[in-house]
Amino acid sequence: MGQNLSAAAKLGWVDAVMASYNFRLMQEDKIQAGIDACHKAGVAVIAMKTLGIRTDHKIETEEDKKIVGRFLKRGFTAIQANIKAVLADERISSACVGVNNVAHLASNAAAAIDKTELSQADMATLNQYAQATCNGYCAGCADICNSALPSVPYISDIMRYLMYYNGYDDRNGARELFAQIPAKVINRLLSTDYSAAEARCPQNLPIAKLIAEAVTKLA
Ligand code: SF4
Secondary structure, eight states, rough: OHHHHHHHHSSSOEEEEEEEOOOOGGHHHHHHHHHHHHHTOOOOOEESSSSSSOSSSOEEEEEHHHHHHHHHHHTOOOHHHHHHHHHHHTTTTEEOOOOOHHHHHHHHHHHOOOOOOOHHHHHEEEHHHHHHTGGGOOOOHHHHHHHOOTTTTTHHHHHHHHHHHHOOOOHHHHHHHHHEEEEEHHHTTTTTOHHHHHHTTTTOOHHHHHHHHHHHHHO
């Protein structure tokens, strides 16, 4: 993503880029450099995957409870804090946030309209949380797991569909997308050894376990 953003800034004919950007990805130097380059070149950056939702979407660890409690005391939810963290960045022109009901839409719009700014301590908390929970977030760097396991070139997609199911509660949408994977690939999902992909995954995702969860929920 960082390389693509930097390349887009140099081309001279790109007006806007929609790129994954959230409180997790904003920790990465290459992405920061790419967004800087776009901003300087006058290329608008529209954030997508704005919420940084984990593939497993668990809210059970101490880190999860701490961050939810912290932001509720500040008057907004952790999800709203994630939106604020992206919109606070002047280099970001807009944020695209998926919703599947009116309550989500109202909550997201309220986060965008509300003038309360995240403090440095809030941003530091999000940073710490991103690091503590990175092994639940698929960063979409599909070239890495695809090159490790070319026989199953859908790992990143399946992680995303599972995130739609778990994080957005979009069960039908996730199942419909999963059904578009070729049957010959689906048939080998549970018998594949994912250790090579897990060894290369920069997020340390437990890929085999998540694929098994995806097959159970989406197949
Ligand atoms: S390498 Fe890991 S983080 Fe990157 S797309 Fe594959 S599963 Fe996701």
